[in-house]
Amino acid sequence: MKRIYLDNNATTIVDPLVRQAMDPFFCERYGNPNSLHQFGTEVHPDLRVAMNRLYAGINAGDADDILLNGCATEGNNTVLKGVWFDHIRNGAKDHIITTSVEHPCVGNTARFLQTLGVKVTFLPVNRDARVEADAVRDAITSRTALVSVMWANNETGIVFPVKEIAEVCRQKGVLFHTDAVQAIGKVKVDVQEVPVDFLTFSAHKFHGPKGAGGLFIRKGLRLPPLLHGGEQMAGKRAGTLNVASVVGMGLAMELAVRNLPFEDAEVRRLRDRLEDALAKIPDTMVIGRRELRVPNTTFLSVRGVEGEALLWDLNKNGIAASTGSACASESLEASPIISAIGAGPELSHTGIRLSLSRFTTQDEVDTAVDVFAQAVGRLRAISSTY
Amino acid sequence: MGKDDLIGGALWENYSRKVSQRMDNPAHRGELTEADARRLGGRLVVADHGAEACGDAVRLYWVVDPATHVIKAAKFKSFGCGTAIASSDMMAELCMGHTVDEASRITNLDVEKALRDDSAVPAVPPQKMHCSVMAYDVIKKAVALYKGVDLASLETETIVCECGRVSLGTVKDAIRLNDLRTVEDITHYTKAGGFCKSCIQPGGHEKRRHYLVDILAETRAEMAKEKLRAGSGSDDFASMTSVRKMKAVEKVLEESVRAMLAADGGDVELVDLKDTPEGVEIYIAYHGACRGCPSAGAGTLAAIEGVLKQKLRHPIKVVPV
Numbered sequence: 001m002k003r004i005y006l007d008n009n010a011t012t013i014v015d016p017l018v019r020q021a022m023d024p025f026f027c028e029r030y031g032n033p034n035s036l037h038q039f040g041t042e043v044h045p046d047l048r049v050a051m052n053r054l055y056a057g058i059n060a061g062d063a064d065d066i067l068l069n070g071c072a073t074e075g076n077n078t079v080l081k082g083v084w085f086d087h088i089r090n091g092a093k094d095h096i097i098t099t100s101v102e103h104p105c106v107g108n109t110a111r112f113l114q115t116l117g118v119k120v121t122f123l124p125v126n127r128d129a130r131v132e133a134d135a136v137r138d139a140i141t142s143r144t145a146l147v148s149v150m151w152a153n154n155e156t157g158i159v160f161p162v163k164e165i166a167e168v169c170r171q172k173g174v175l176f177h178t179d180a181v182q183a184i185g186k187v188k189v190d191v192q193e194v195p196v197d198f199l200t201f202s203a204h205k206f207h208g209p210k211g212a213g214g215l216f217i218r219k220g221l222r223l224p225p226l227l228h229g230g231e232q233m234a235g236k237r238a239g240t241l242n243v244a245s246v247v248g249m250g251l252a253m254e255l256a257v258r259n260l261p262f263e264d265a266e267v268r269r270l271r272d273r274l275e276d277a278l279a280k281i282p283d284t285m286v287i288g289r290r291e292l293r294v295p296n297t298t299f300l301s302v303r304g305v306e307g308e309a310l311l312w313d314l315n316k317n318g319i320a321a322s323t324g325s326a327c328a329s330e331s332l333e334a335s336p337i338i339s340a341i342g343a344g345p346e347l348s349h350t351g352i353r354l355s356l357s358r359f360t361t362q363d364e365v366d367t368a369v370d371v372f373a374q375a376v377g378r379l380r381a382i383s384s385t386y
Numbered sequence: 387m388g389k390d391d392l393i394g395g396a397l398w399e400n401y402s403r404k405v406s407q408r409m410d411n412p413a414h415r416g417e418l419t420e421a422d423a424r425r426l427g428g429r430l431v432v433a434d435h436g437a438e439a440c441g442d443a444v445r446l447y448w449v450v451d452p453a454t455h456v457i458k459a460a461k462f463k464s465f466g467c468g469t470a471i472a473s474s475d476m477m478a479e480l481c482m483g484h485t486v487d488e489a490s491r492i493t494n495l496d497v498e499k500a501l502r503d504d505s506a507v508p509a510v511p512p513q514k515m516h517c518s519v520m521a522y523d524v525i526k527k528a529v530a531l532y533k534g535v536d537l538a539s540l541e542t543e544t545i546v547c548e549c550g551r552v553s554l555g556t557v558k559d560a561i562r563l564n565d566l567r568t569v570e571d572i573t574h575y576t577k578a579g580g581f582c583k584s585c586i587q588p589g590g591h592e593k594r595r596h597y598l599v600d601i602l603a604e605t606r607a608e609m610a611k612e613k614l615r616a617g618s619g620s621d622d623f624a625s626m627t628s629v630r631k632m633k634a635v636e637k638v639l640e641e642s643v644r645a646m647l648a649a650d651g652g653d654v655e656l657v658d659l660k661d662t663p664e665g666v667e668i669y670i671a672y673h674g675a676c677r678g679c680p681s682a683g684a685g686t687l688a689a690i691e692g693v694l695k696q697k698l699r700h701p702i703k704v705v706p707v
Contacts, residue, residue, distance in 0.1 A: 306441065308467035312398070312409060349441040382415045382471060384445040384463035385438040 003318040004364045008205075009154050009182060009297060009355035010322060015207040015255055018248045022209065025244035033241050034232065043243050050250025054214055057253035058180075058199065059190040063219040067237045068212070068246050072181045073105035074226065075200030075215035076148075078237070079177045080109045082223035083146045087175075088118055093145035097121045099131045099160075102150055106179055110148075119143075129156050129288050133164035137172070146175045151183035151199075155324050155353055156288045157297025159187060163194045170195050175221070181205050185256030186263055186294035197221055203245065207357070208252030212245035259358050268295035270365050271356050275300070277369040278354075281376055283386075287351070296357060299324075301350040304386025305379045310352055313375035319368050324351040401469065402509040404476075404501045409468035414478035416461045418447035426458050427451065433528035436520055437551070441577075442466040444474050446524045448481065450532055455485045462524075469510045470517040476500050477521035490529040493563060494518035494575075516577045519560065546596045547578035547585045554596055561605045569598045623666075623700040632659055635668055638697045643690055652676030654690070657707055665701025668694065672706060682706065 005013065025046070031039030033047060054066050069075055080096070087093045098110050100122040110120045121139045123131045136147055147169050152159045162178050169176035177198035183189050185206035191199060199216040203209055215237075217223060229238025272290070275298040279286055283303035302310060307323030314321050354368070380386045401409075423430035428449040436443040443465040449458045460478040464471050476497050481489045497518040501509035510517065544554040560566060560575040569586055573579040579586045579598050587599045623634060636656050647653055653673040660667045670690070676682050683706065691704040 304438070304465060306466050306470070309409075309471065312468045315398075316410065349438065382412060382463060383465045384434070385443050385465040 001318045002367075003320070004368055005320050006354040006356060006360070006364075006368060007320040007322050008357040008360075009157070009353065011204045011210065012207045012357050013359055014204075014209055014248070015252060017255065018208055018252045021251045022244040022248040025247055029243075033243060034230065046247050047241065047243065050246050053250035053254040057184070057189075057257045058201075058216060059192050060216055061192075061219060064191070065215075065217040065219075065234075065236065067215040067217065067233050068241060068249075069215055069237055070211055070239075070242075071213040072103075072179060072200045072202035072205075073213075075202075075213055076103075076105045076177075076179055077109050078215055078223055078226040079198045079200065080106065080113060080146070080148065081226060083175060083177075084113050084116065084118060085224050086222075087145040088113075089116075093143050095119045095121070095141055095144040096146045096148065097123065097136060097139045097144060098148040099123045099125065099150065101125055101129075101131075101153055101155075102148070103154060103179060103181070106148055106150070123149075128292060129153065129158045130160055130292065131165075133161055133168045136165050137168045140168070140172050140174055144172075144174050146177060148177040148179070151178045151180040151189065152186065152294050154182050155351075156299045157182070157293040157355070158288045159183070159292060159294060162196065166195045169197075182294065184253070185259065186296055188260060191216060191218070198223070203249035203252055206252050206256040207359075208249040209245045212242055212249045214249070262358055263295050267356050267358055267360065270360055270362060271296055271298055273362070274298060274354060274356070274365045274369060277366075278372060281373055284376075297353065297355045299351060299353045302352065302376055303350065304383040305376055306349050307351055309379050310372075310375055313378065314368075314371060317371040317375070319371055322353045322355070324348070324353065397511060397514075398468075400508075400511040401472075401514075402501055402503045402507070404503055405469055405472040405509050408472035408475045408501070412462075412471055412475035414461050414475050415463065415471075417463065418449055418459055418461050422459065423449045428458050429532070431528050431532045433524050433531050435524035435527055436465075438465050442470050442517065442520050444470070444520055444524045446474075446478065446481075446528050448528055448532070450486060455487065455532075457481050457484055457486065457489055466517060466520070467514075469514040470520060472501060473497050473518040473521045474524075477518075477525065481525065486529055486532050489525055492522070492525055494520075494522035495563060497521045512571075512574045515564075515575045516580075519556070519576055523556065544596065546594075546598065546601065547576070547580075552576045552578035554601065557598065557601050558605050561602060562609065566602070567606070569602060572598050572602065623698045628659065628661075631666065632656065634698060635659060635694065638694055639690075642693050642697065646689070647674075647676055647686070650675050650679075652679065652682075662703075665703065668702060668704050669707050670704060 025043065029043050031037070031043055033040055033043050051066070055062070060066055069078070083096070094117070096110060096113065096118055098106055098120065110122070114120050123135050123139060125131055131149055136149065140147070147165065149160055149162060149165050151162050166176045175197045178196050180189050180199050181202050182205065184201045196216070197218050201214050203212040223236070225236050225238060227238045232238055232241055275286055278284060278298070278300060281302070285301045287299045287301065311321055311323045418430060420430055426449045428451045431448040431450060433446045434443070445463045447461045450456070451458055460481040462474040462478045464474040477492070480492050480496060480500060494515070498509050498515065546552055546554050546557050556576055557572060557578050560572060564571070564575055566572055566575060569579060585594050585596065585598055587597050623631065626634065639654060639656060643654060652675040654676065655671045655673060656668070657671050658669040672682050676686065679686070687704060687706060691702060694702045694704065
């Protein structure tokens with residue numbers, strides 16, 4: 001059975017070009033870049049190329065920092081805990097604003113900071129599944145140290161108005177962080193256009209390797225290191241550089257940015273084709289306005305069919321998708337975004353997410369539509385609520 | 387915690403093969419109609435439990451022979467995940483061929499056990515146990531409907547968790563039947579506390595009449611009291627643990643033997659005790675005047691054995707060491 005991967009918001013295939021670029025750094029050029037000898041120094045040109053690609057990818061200035069790290073979880077922890085350490089712990093401020101729909105690496109870090117006495121505002125999303133800049137403006141007080149709002153949501157693909165939010169924060173003199181994990185390679189991410197102070201990303205979401213990420217810190221700002229140790233990253237993030245992954249992440253970034261027009265045209269076309277076909281199944285509902293979403297994501301509710309059950313049937317037929325259904329989570333907790341949209345509590349158990357990539361083909365999309373329709377038919381025949 | 391818990395993501399890997407098979411092909415899915423009931427010469431019972439908003443909903447159909455109360459046919463429909471569908475399917479199967487009273491005694495544990503491949507390995511991971519609880523609840527509703535007794539009381543039962551429509555009775559039953567010890571366990575088994583969390587403890591976003599922390603504490607206290615009562619009320623020496631046997635023997639020696647020996651300047655010490663196929667062997671050591679007394683291996687020994695046998699009502703052999 002041919003498998004079809006439609007869960008690209010969870011992780012992506014490593015682009016074969018990326019893997020090829022990484023290959024020499026395992027058994028040939030395996031030196032530690034901090035060593036003085038040839039083994040160490042010979043990887044420096046490759047690291048510089050990778051850094052150039054990452055800086056160009058988000059249009060960072062040479063005086064800004066992009067700290068190489070392990071993942072976006074690390075980057076987000078560095079920002080939230082660093083702001084606490086420098087701006088809240090000393091009593092200067094006591095408040096952080098974020099949203100109720102952030103990835104757990106922001107949400108749970110904020111909840112941890114609450115245990116240290118930080119006041120955290122979790123802004124709810126509106127019926128468009130977005131947090132608007134006005135809501136952020138209203139929540140900011142003289143005690144607010146940081147606003148952290150994701151660039152695009154992982155479940156719905158909804159793009160948040162980060163430019164407006166960043167401008168509000170700048171006017172108010174509050175630091176602004178965005179988790180751009182779901183944005184890189186899907187929409188243009190430009191830190192000159194959008195005046196963020198901190199931005200995080202992760203290579204494996206844009207066809208790079210797992211275990212590599214980046215944290216952008218605007219010029220003039222500082223964050224205390226999360227990891228103390230050696231002199232790597234100018235002492236701002238210690239730990240031996242993961243040379244192969246950094247090289248891979250650099251190329252992946254360049255390819256992601258180069259492929260943005262393709263993403264916007266072809267991936268969008270396939271996503272729309274998929275979504276239009278699935279929406280023809282009676283009693284299905286697509287969540288979130290299309291024009292507000294990244295081009296690769298569709299999130300829909302199928303009445304009478306529980307999300308995990310649908311995921312099970314899709315998986316039996318080789319199709320990988322994802323569900324926000326409470327049943328599929330360890331904690332039996334429904335995703336907050338679904339109840340926020342106001343479409344009724346049923347939706348918290350019937351949501352299915354399909355996310356494409358530039359490697360998705362039209363054949364795959366068409367096969368997925370057939371399998372999906374069959375699965376819905378089978379499960380509705382069993383269902384007591386349809 | 388440890389090696390097996392650190393990677394995670396093993397939800398589906400922890401389903402038994404039977405769960406998978408029944409999810410893929412539930413044999414008892416479907417409906418029964420009045421026409422089916424007439425054809426089978428029985429009465430149709432249709433019971434509903436849960437709702438789509440709760441994540442699980444199941445409808446149970448029975449055709450019951452009104453003369454014998456035997457369930458002649460059972461089918462189900464279910465909105466839910468794979469384990470909910472598999473549990474519903476097994477639940478329908480377990481009902482069939484049994485009387486309504488017998489069916490009323492089927493619990494979620496019976497359903498889960500019947501879904502195991504290996505009797506020692508749970509059929510589903512703990513957080514999925516609630517799916518089998520739902521199968522248990524719908525049977526109770528069907529029984530109430532058939533007997534025309536409890537339905538009103540079922541509908542007015544005290545709900546602890548409004549989001550999941552979980553009743554106080556369900557929470558207490560789950561604690562008792564599954565020997566639950568934490569609020570997290572209650573959530574895994576019943577879903578209570580798994581939604582808005584208001585019902586876990588005071589201080590949530592909504593004030594509640596009942597909180598899981600209190601129900602847990604009260605129910606555990608009741609269970610402990612009952613256990614104690616059962617333990618102290620039992621004179622059955624055979625079913626005691628070794629420690630309790632030692633204590634019981636010691637009590638008899640103290641109350642009925644030592645005074646007799648002390649009159650002659652002797653004493654006895656309980657050394658050990660061993661269960662044998664014939665009964666129990668009790669090892670004693672003589673002290674004082676009893677040591678070296680010819681009667682210690684004959685008349686005295688027989689007297690001690692006799693007292694123990696009489697008091698403990700159990701085959702006993704006393705062995706001096």
